[in-house]
Amino acid sequence: MIPSENFASKAVREAVGSVFMHKYSEGYPFKRYYEGNYNIDDLEELAKTRAAELFSIPDDWSVNVQALSGSPANLAVYLGLLKPGDTIMGMYLPDGGHLSHGWSYEPKEKQNPAELKYEGGSRKVNVTSQFYRSVQYKTDPETQLLDYDVIEKIALDEKPKLIVTGGTAYPREIDYRRMKAIAEKAGAYYLADIAHEAGLVSAGVNASPVGIADVVTFTTHKTLRASRGAIILGRSELMKQIDRAVFPGLQGGPHNHSIAGIAVGLHEAMQPEFKVYAQQVVTNAQTLAKALAEHNFSIVSGGTDKHLVLIDLTGKGVFGRKYARALDYAGIIANMNTMPQETRPPADPSALRVGTPWITTRGLKEEHMWQIADWMNRVMEQVAGYDSELEFEDFDKRAASDKELAGIADEVRSLCKKYPLEI
Numbered sequence: 001m002i003p004s005e006n007f008a009s010k011a012v013r014e015a016v017g018s019v020f021m022h023k024y025s026e027g028y029p030f031k032r033y034y035e036g037n038y039n040i041d042d043l044e045e046l047a048k049t050r051a052a053e054l055f056s057i058p059d060d061w062s063v064n065v066q067a068l069s070g071s072p073a074n075l076a077v078y079l080g081l082l083k084p085g086d087t088i089m090g091m092y093l094p095d096g097g098h099l100s101h102g103w104s105y106e107p108k109e110k111q112n113p114a115e116l117k118y119e120g121g122s123r124k125v126n127v128t129s130q131f132y133r134s135v136q137y138k139t140d141p142e143t144q145l146l147d148y149d150v151i152e153k154i155a156l157d158e159k160p161k162l163i164v165t166g167g168t169a170y171p172r173e174i175d176y177r178r179m180k181a182i183a184e185k186a187g188a189y190y191l192a193d194i195a196h197e198a199g200l201v202s203a204g205v206n207a208s209p210v211g212i213a214d215v216v217t218f219t220t221h222k223t224l225r226a227s228r229g230a231i232i233l234g235r236s237e238l239m240k241q242i243d244r245a246v247f248p249g250l251q252g253g254p255h256n257h258s259i260a261g262i263a264v265g266l267h268e269a270m271q272p273e274f275k276v277y278a279q280q281v282v283t284n285a286q287t288l289a290k291a292l293a294e295h296n297f298s299i300v301s302g303g304t305d306k307h308l309v310l311i312d313l314t315g316k317g318v319f320g321r322k323y324a325r326a327l328d329y330a331g332i333i334a335n336m337n338t339m340p341q342e343t344r345p346p347a348d349p350s351a352l353r354v355g356t357p358w359i360t361t362r363g364l365k366e367e368h369m370w371q372i373a374d375w376m377n378r379v380m381e382q383v384a385g386y387d388s389e390l391e392f393e394d395f396d397k398r399a400a401s402d403k404e405l406a407g408i409a410d411e412v413r414s415l416c417k418k419y420p421l422e423i
């Protein structure tokens with residue numbers, strides 16, 4: 001139930017394991033630095049055409065399918081459009097933003113949670129904060145939602161060269177038109193990173209930034225359910241520089257086997273069944289949020305518009321790290337996560353993140369979400385009874401031999417057997 005994961009079809013996996021793996025093809029279709037690329041050229045063109053069609057790009061937009069993954073795709077956009085030292089403005093990571101949006105930490109002064117701007121710290125853990133100056137916007141402390149008036153104020157004060165939206169743990173839709181208007185006022189490029197929700201956007205279940213933002217990046221292996229990789233869509237005049245940033249700026253030969261898997265996955269995403277799937281992903285996540293709330297779990301922002309649910313565990317006494325491990329012993333794989341107004345360290349944060357893309361691929365529906373919420377609640381009730389002072393290692397040992405958790409794992413296993421994955 002990790003929201004960034006999914007399980008690709010056999011056809012996608014066969015494409016990834018195909019002979020396309022072996023070929024070097026530095027360059028772009030019909031302009032390669034290696035011979036013998038006729039089939040690779042056709043493959044890359046096919047992937048690009050399918051991406052253009054699936055995401056309905058305007059005539060003056062174009063596509064790059066070569067970036068190796070989401071972070072390199074974002075870096076290629078920065079490298080293509082910015083100069084080292086330029087300011088980028090993204091969402092504060094603990095509130096749900098991504099590392100590749102300029103993350104650094106350990107600010108000089110202790111952070112004031114009420115301060116809605118974050119100027120970074122000395123530990124430039126992501127390359128994007130080493131090469132660029134980064135300022136970040138936070139979510140509103142009350143609503144846990146983006147506050148566009150605050151974002152606009154920060155943008156006008158800071159005059160970033162690029163504003164990026166999107167994140168790993170923001171459960172709500174983003175107002176792309178408003179963000180584009182803010183970027184325009186500030187004189188910035190607008191990059192919409194839809195790594196998580198690309199499949200939902202392609203199916204029309206979430207709104208699309210294509211044609212609104214200047215550039216859109218996304219990974220192909222999350223809700224989109226293709227192979228691992230990334231796609232960049234953007235205004236053609238900018239894509240020239242971005243293409244050059246991908247190759248030769250950041251990489252040599254593209255991973256053609258991944259591009260093959262992406263082409264197959266894009267074809268699958270064009271089928272009517274995928275729209276039904278994407279809608280079910282969201283319905284399942286919304287049902288799960290509701291069912292968890294009925295068990296008195298506090299849901300960040302009160303719900304979700306997407307495929308993920310962020311659970312604030314502060315009222316439960318067992319935080320993300322321990323709870324995620326206990327769930328693992330009960331057969332439910334999720335991940336610990338930070339949340340808005342986080343006060344705990346990233347290695348032991350306050351929240352848990354769960355998602356529905358993979359379990360929906362199995363065929364699970366609303367009724368199963370109630371069952372999963374019930375299991376999650378049983379796990380919480382069980383481990384809340386442990387000594388709260390237990391160190392993580394001792395907690396882990398106790399959970400590993402806990403018969404109640406093992407019993408839940410048996411129940412999970414029998415549900416999964418009824419809804420097998422296509423192997």
Ligand SMILES: Cc1ncc(COP(=O)(O)O)c(C=O)c1O
Binds near residue numbers: 069070098167
């Ligand atoms: C919003 C966002 N952007 C970029 C990425 C980076 O993708 P990758 O892990 O493929 O580098 C992720 C990954 O989770 C993400 O959530």
